[in-house]
Amino acid sequence: NAGVTQTPKFQVLKTGQSMTLQCAQDMNHEYMSWYRQDPGMGLRLIHYSVGAGITDQGEVPNGYNVSRSTTEDFPLRLLSAAPSQTSVYFCASSSPGTVLYEQYFGPGTRLTVT
Amino acid sequence: DAKTTQPPSMDCAEGRAANLPCNHSTISGNEYVYWYRQIHSQGPQYIIHGLKNNETNEMASLIITEDRKSSTLILPHATLRDTAVYYCIVRPSVSSNTGKLIFGQGTTLQVKP
DSSP states (O other): OOOEEEEEEEEOOOOOOEEEEEEEESSSEEEEEEEETTTTTEEEEEEOOOOOTTEEOOOOOEEEEESSSSSOOOEEEEEEEGGOOOEEEEEEEEEEETTTOOOOEEOOEEEEEE | OOOOOOOOOOOOOOOOOOEEEEEEEOOOTTEEEEEEEEEETTTEEEEEESSSSSSOOOOOOEEEEEESSEEEEEEEEGGGOOOEEEEEEEEESSSSSSSOOOOOOOOOEEEOO
């Protein structure tokens, strides 16, 4: 099992550019989510999905889109990058139900927007 | 959501047990205690969770007081690789579907040789 994988590891964007952060898991987990972590701060939930074809907003969804066409993949799209989106992005997955909060995180994507 | 309180930092000698406390005095009957850690520059890592009984796995033990208002995560033989920020998180047993984990400030554990 590779677990949760994220690509790229590092990315530098110019303001206004768009890009997609990739997240994949091979554990057949139905639940997947995206967090961002700013320096010295906790993680904030951006979007989440409870299964293929189902997505919903977390606490900081503005500027980001997601889709879930397969169980394995949950890409995060930045529509028009802004310096405020400079952060480390983590993807996580788990099974629903009583183990929903036993989540497995990817290694993160470090994004800098200039 | 129950609030948790943890000391900001702790030191532990390598090879000794590390005991990390967490207060969750407002915890309700259907809420579990979860522990995660985040090693520098890595994604958070699930460690263990429990409701009211003590729990043990290959990584750690979790001791929950009888009134469930506090808990202690025990790393029995800390190594330098256990240096990390440890988060105590309280979440309901019945999922609210968001799956949102609320990471507070946590405890920075420094394991020293």
